[in-house]
Amino acid sequence: MSKRSTTKARTPASKTNGSRAARPPAPRAQPAPRRQAGRQAAPRAERARSWLGLRAALRRIPRAAWVCALVAVLNAACWSILTPPFQVPDEPNHFAYVKQLALTGHLPKPGVGPEFSNEEVRVIDALHAYEIREQQENRTITTRSQQNALQRALQEGEPSSERAPVSTGVAASQPPLYYALEAVPYSLGGNLLDRLELMRLFSALLGGLTALFVFLFVREALPGAPWAWTVGGLSIALFPLLGFMSGAVNPDAMLFAVSAAMFYCLARAFQRGLTAGMAVALGALTLIGLATKLNFIGLVPGVFLGILILGVRAGRSHGRAGYRSLGIALAVAGSPVAVYAAIRLASHRSAFGIVSSGVALTHGSLLKELAYIWQLYLPRVPGMSNYFHGVFTARQIWFDGFVGLYGWLDTPFPAWVETLALIPAALIAILSIRAIVSSRAALRARLAELAVYVVMGVGLLGLIGADSYLVFPTLNAEFGQVRYLLPLLPLLGAVLVLAARGAGRRWGPVAGALVVVLFLAHDIFSQLQVLARFYG
Amino acid sequence: MSRVQVALAAGLALIVVAVVATLSTARAVVARTSPLPAKEQIAITEHSATACQAGEALPGGTSAIRLSLAAFTGPRATVRIYSGSHLVVQGERGTGWTGSVLTIPVRPLARSYADVRVCVSIDLAGDERVEIFGTHTKPSVAALAGNGQALKGRMQIEDMRPGSRTWWSLAALVARHMGFGNFAGGAWNVVLVLALVVAIAAVSSRLILRELP
Numbered sequence: 001m002s003k004r005s006t007t008k009a010r011t012p013a014s015k016t017n018g019s020r021a022a023r024p025p026a027p028r029a030q031p032a033p034r035r036q037a038g039r040q041a042a043p044r045a046e047r048a049r050s051w052l053g054l055r056a057a058l059r060r061i062p063r064a065a066w067v068c069a070l071v072a073v074l075n076a077a078c079w080s081i082l083t084p085p086f087q088v089p090d091e092p093n094h095f096a097y098v099k100q101l102a103l104t105g106h107l108p109k110p111g112v113g114p115e116f117s118n119e120e121v122r123v124i125d126a127l128h129a130y131e132i133r134e135q136q137e138n139r140t141i142t143t144r145s146q147q148n149a150l151q152r153a154l155q156e157g158e159p160s161s162e163r164a165p166v167s168t169g170v171a172a173s174q175p176p177l178y179y180a181l182e183a184v185p186y187s188l189g190g191n192l193l194d195r196l197e198l199m200r201l202f203s204a205l206l207g208g209l210t211a212l213f214v215f216l217f218v219r220e221a222l223p224g225a226p227w228a229w230t231v232g233g234l235s236i237a238l239f240p241l242l243g244f245m246s247g248a249v250n251p252d253a254m255l256f257a258v259s260a261a262m263f264y265c266l267a268r269a270f271q272r273g274l275t276a277g278m279a280v281a282l283g284a285l286t287l288i289g290l291a292t293k294l295n296f297i298g299l300v301p302g303v304f305l306g307i308l309i310l311g312v313r314a315g316r317s318h319g320r321a322g323y324r325s326l327g328i329a330l331a332v333a334g335s336p337v338a339v340y341a342a343i344r345l346a347s348h349r350s351a352f353g354i355v356s357s358g359v360a361l362t363h364g365s366l367l368k369e370l371a372y373i374w375q376l377y378l379p380r381v382p383g384m385s386n387y388f389h390g391v392f393t394a395r396q397i398w399f400d401g402f403v404g405l406y407g408w409l410d411t412p413f414p415a416w417v418e419t420l421a422l423i424p425a426a427l428i429a430i431l432s433i434r435a436i437v438s439s440r441a442a443l444r445a446r447l448a449e450l451a452v453y454v455v456m457g458v459g460l461l462g463l464i465g466a467d468s469y470l471v472f473p474t475l476n477a478e479f480g481q482v483r484y485l486l487p488l489l490p491l492l493g494a495v496l497v498l499a500a501r502g503a504g505r506r507w508g509p510v511a512g513a514l515v516v517v518l519f520l521a522h523d524i525f526s527q528l529q530v531l532a533r534f535y536g
Numbered sequence: 537m538s539r540v541q542v543a544l545a546a547g548l549a550l551i552v553v554a555v556v557a558t559l560s561t562a563r564a565v566v567a568r569t570s571p572l573p574a575k576e577q578i579a580i581t582e583h584s585a586t587a588c589q590a591g592e593a594l595p596g597g598t599s600a601i602r603l604s605l606a607a608f609t610g611p612r613a614t615v616r617i618y619s620g621s622h623l624v625v626q627g628e629r630g631t632g633w634t635g636s637v638l639t640i641p642v643r644p645l646a647r648s649y650a651d652v653r654v655c656v657s658i659d660l661a662g663d664e665r666v667e668i669f670g671t672h673t674k675p676s677v678a679a680l681a682g683n684g685q686a687l688k689g690r691m692q693i694e695d696m697r698p699g700s701r702t703w704w705s706l707a708a709l710v711a712r713h714m715g716f717g718n719f720a721g722g723a724w725n726v727v728l729v730l731a732l733v734v735a736i737a738a739v740s741s742r743l744i745l746r747e748l749p
Contacts, residue, residue, distance in 0.1 A: 396632025517547030
């Protein structure tokens with residue numbers, strides 16, 4: 001949707017508003033009901049116009065983007081069936097959070113009550129979930145008698161009578177928005193496993209939104225070759241780790257979607273300028289992100305930098321109206337956060353809860369923490385202490401994790417597959433670099449936009465590193481999990497688009513088709529790996 | 537046919553061939569396992585260490601040793617198996633593994649060995665800790681640390697070898713297992729998954745052909 005088209009779409013509405021405002025007031029003698037009807041008509045018309053505007057905006061989204069979203073939803077739905085219940089990191093805790101919220105309307109409090117409800121404990125036991133988790137030698141339940149025991153546990157569960165508070169463990173510190181939305185599918189009924197599947201399918205819809213926004217992001221950020229947008233959007237839709245996480249009950253699913261929407265809005269604003277509507281969208285997305293999962297705070301410095309740059313640009317070109325947009329975005333995004341932090345500080349608590357403790361130093365100097373964070377992602381440079389003896393983190397934690405680590409991080413590919421995967425990864429990297437080099441002049445003009453994406457990425461990596469440092473050296477890299485990087489999926493989409501374009505005009509579409517096929521193969525073999533692990 | 541059509545057809549054909557080849561391989565099976573009644577932590581180390589366990593047997597055809605070691609970013613681990621003082625076989629797994637089970641491939645054994653000693657070496661540099669799981673036993677039969685001190689019990693050790701049944705022949709069993717412990721019981725899960733995979737491949741292929749010139 002271009003700036004011009006937005007203006008066109010809004011002009012008739014503005015005129016209508018103007019003409020209504022210019023009407024003389026109704027005579028005093030007019031009957032009350034008619035006056036009320038007149039007052040109601042204006043908002044109704046306004047709503048109708050907004051609805052029409054939304055429909056028009058949705059119609060402008062290319063069909064390919066919707067198809068990418070559909071593929072992502074189908075893929076996540078497939079993963080939701082394939083992955084046994086509660087065999088996704090922290091899924092029992094997230095389920096418990098939703099149940100507590102749905103049944104009592106209250107948020108869980110850390111340390112108050114048992115971790116899970118009786119119903120959930122019974123089902124987890126009947127599924128043998130803890131014997132399977134992290135123990136590759138154990139499979140899911142495999143006999144009729146075990147299934148019968150599970151059925152009995154499911155029938156014993158009487159969720160409506162369980163209103164005692166549960167602490168929900170690691171989930172308790174997370175904000176409630178995702179859980180509140182998940183309370184809707186939870187409330188649709190059935191036994192615990194039915195409700196779990198309905199909740200997983202809701203996450204699958206969010207996976208579709210992620211792919212949709214990745215498509216829209218690459219369309220805005222790399223508008224040069226429209227055919228290549230499909231390569232980015234479709235590859236992300238087929239990315240198995242997105243399917244795995246979006247096929248589970250986990251706020252990460254919504255975090256990915258909100259982050260992708262944020263990347264899209266920023267790219268759009270950089271391409272077309274910061275309007276008041278876009279300022280509201282950026283502010284609202286920041287709020288939604290912060291209310292979804294605390295990890296979003298890693299993106300916030302980059303988001304605020306982007307809003308600032310866009311606001312200053314708008315101010316220079318449109319004067320006060322431009323600065324007003326900046327003010328709107330900062331107010332929408334910042335004020336509730338500031339109020340939240342002020343309330344917490346006034347009650348002598350850390351400003352941002354677990355995030356504050358995550359970024360606080362717990363041991364060693366700031367330089368040591370920075371050196372740790374550096375080495376969590378990159379090779380050690382001379383002068384740094386070695387925090388990862390014998391571990392090439394970029395390869396062994398991040399690349400191998402990207403290739404595949406499912407279940408409770410207990411289902412990897414064989415080592416030879418991880419080595420083989422280096423070949424296509426290197427080819428994609430070479431082609432992307434080729435595309436970047438050949439369009440460096442255009443990139444130079446967009447350095448500010450690139451800087452914003454870099455700050456968003458570095459902010460997220462820094463947050464993951466700081467949190468991991470909290471438990472180091474008991475655990476080397478507790479948060480060294482690729483799923484925490486998936487809020488940056490739009491950047492991966494952009495890399496894939498660049499790779500396809502890097503093959504040149506003649507071979508670009510062929511390279512693009514092969515990239516998509518590669519991701520499809522990756523997805524299928526990941527599912528086979530999970531199948532063999534749990535049911536083989 | 538356009539180049540994109542050829543690339544897509546070749547890519548899909550390659551996936552089908554690879555899937556068929558993968559399903560035609562034999563699943564690894566446990567050839568022998570330590571007859572241990574429970575799985576408990578028997579040792580924890582934050583430094584390089586070795587633990588040896590006597591009284592083990594090694595069936596012919598063993599191609600990997602599965603150990604119950606737990607770490608988040610695992611260090612390099614080596615397994616050496618001795619018959620008396622003779623080194624029968626050894627294998628190594630590099631750094632970076634994660635989980636509570638570590639499988640170390642070894643050269644497939646031509647014959648069986650009785651009463652062997654299994655030694656596990658962990659190459660830690662004082663960062664992350666590694667836990668060893670097994671079953672608590674009397675010190676007289678427990679595994680021994682490098683300094684000769686007895687651990688709390690015996691290590692869980694499993695010998696793996698390629699099975700005789702391919703994944704194709706196990707398809708019915710896998711489908712049956714998928715019907716248990718899930719929201720929709722029976723064969724519906726299998727049908728749904730297959731239908732979804734086919735739909736994903738078909739919709740993606742159609743989109744590629746429509747959008748890529």
